[in-house]
Every structure is written in C-alpha cells, then in structure tokens.
Amino acid sequence: MVRPGRPRVRSAPVSTENHHRDAHSAPPALTPPPNALPPVRHPDAPAPGELLGSHYDDCFGCGGAQAHGLHLEARAGDGVTITAEFTVQAAHQGAPGLAHGGVLATALDETLGSLNWLLRVIAVTGRLETDFVRPVPVGTVLFLQAEIVAVAGRKIYSRAVGRIGGPEGPVAVRAQALFIEVKVEHFTDNGRPEEIRAAMADPDQIRRARAFEVNP
Numbered sequence: 001m002v003r004p005g006r007p008r009v010r011s012a013p014v015s016t017e018n019h020h021r022d023a024h025s026a027p028p029a030l031t032p033p034p035n036a037l038p039p040v041r042h043p044d045a046p047a048p049g050e051l052l053g054s055h056y057d058d059c060f061g062c063g064g065a066q067a068h069g070l071h072l073e074a075r076a077g078d079g080v081t082i083t084a085e086f087t088v089q090a091a092h093q094g095a096p097g098l099a100h101g102g103v104l105a106t107a108l109d110e111t112l113g114s115l116n117w118l119l120r121v122i123a124v125t126g127r128l129e130t131d132f133v134r135p136v137p138v139g140t141v142l143f144l145q146a147e148i149v150a151v152a153g154r155k156i157y158s159r160a161v162g163r164i165g166g167p168e169g170p171v172a173v174r175a176q177a178l179f180i181e182v183k184v185e186h187f188t189d190n191g192r193p194e195e196i197r198a199a200m201a202d203p204d205q206i207r208r209a210r211a212f213e214v215n216p
C-alpha cells in the first residue's frame, strides 16, 4: 500500500571537491594554464609607492563622487603588486556593526582591478572567488595586498588578501580572480550613453583611457 505523505527523495551524492581542495590551490578556472607567463610590469607603470588615483570619479570602489562608495586608495607596490586601504563605514554594513560581504568582495575586486594598471592593460573581472575569514567591524581600516600571478593571452590571474588594521593584521578576506583583457569598446559599446558621453567629454578621463591604449 502506498501511504500519502512526503515523497521520498533519493539524495544525489554531495561533491566533496571543494572540501578536499588544498587551502592554497586554486580551482580549475583560476589556475593558470601551463603556457601562462609571469606578469611583466609596464615601463610606464606608476613607481612603487605611488598612489594610483581613481580611474573614474563615479566608480563605487575608488571614485570621489560616490558619497557611500569605498573611496579605496590603491598604491603601486614592487613588481606587479598593489596595496590598498579603505575604511569600513556605517553605509557598508550587512549585519549590525559589521561590513557587508558584498562590500568586502567589492574592495577585493577594485584592488585586483587596479593591478592591471601596472601592465597597462584594460581588463574586467571574469571570475572572482572570495573567502570570508573573519568578520570586519565598522570603523576598520581594511588593508589589502594584491598581486598578478600569471598571464595567458587575454587572461590575467591574480590574488589578494585583506587584513584588519594594517599589513600585519589578522586576515579577514582572501580572493583569487581571473581578469580578461578587453578593448575600450567593451565600455563605449555597453555603458549607458549618458555616462559614456560625459566620460568622453572629460579630458582627464580621455587621458586615463589613452594611457592604456599605448600598450604594445
């Protein structure tokens, strides 16, 4: 006799791939292929210690015009590395008194994106994997360190870590990323026309965009 009630569902085996992955190894899409090369710092890249400045005033990550943005400040490091800082504001909360995870991922994304300035390559995030290790209270200065690991054609492999308070502080977040090199048309063809027109009319913005186009 068949009794009514909740249907019996046979559960599929749960993948253990992620649990068994070594803490320091990247998942397949974030692992540079065998033909990947070490990144090469462009000769005109900002000098180590130099502030990069915002790439766009309305950028949520680094722009000065965004009242509740991160106002993240990135500085060129040695080789193909970047350091960056941002202070977690009340507007960045998820849980009471704690930074929203998406905001922390944004800070990682922005820092990793800034790395591409050192190659003088325009690139956008294709994949971003984030580990949230510790809660980050409002008022914290998050100190980020990022580096490009390898380049394979248009693909740029990078990683970053965010620490609480300073370069020796406890690790709060980590990320691995794959950026994909794009042409300037990626933005001009896809961005909302109002903002594209305004950016094209801004000599500073044009100068920043041209700096990338000289990439050999």
Ligand SMILES: CCCCCCCCCC(=O)SCCNC(=O)CCNC(=O)[C@H](O)C(C)(C)COP(=O)(O)OP(=O)(O)OC[C@H]1O[C@@H](n2cnc3c(N)ncnc32)[C@H](O)[C@@H]1OP(=O)(O)O
Pocket (backbone or CB within 6 Å): 029, 055, 061, 109, 110, 113, 114, 122, 123, 124, 125, 126, 127, 153, 154, 155, 178, 180, 182
């Ligand atoms: C001026 C400086 C601006 C700096 C801004 C910094 C801000 C922070 C950075 C961002 O947040 S950027 C905004 C977030 N990202 C995006 O909006 C990107 C949206 N996605 C796309 O536009 C396209 O999917 C993308 C340009 C990334 C790729 O499309 P394409 O048609 O150009 O590339 P394609 O699909 O042919 O893939 C090229 C290679 O990348 C690989 N790939 C692409 N997307 C991938 C992905 N998501 N995961 C893994 N691999 C990926 C793909 O498999 C392939 O590998 P192979 O060459 O080995 O075959």
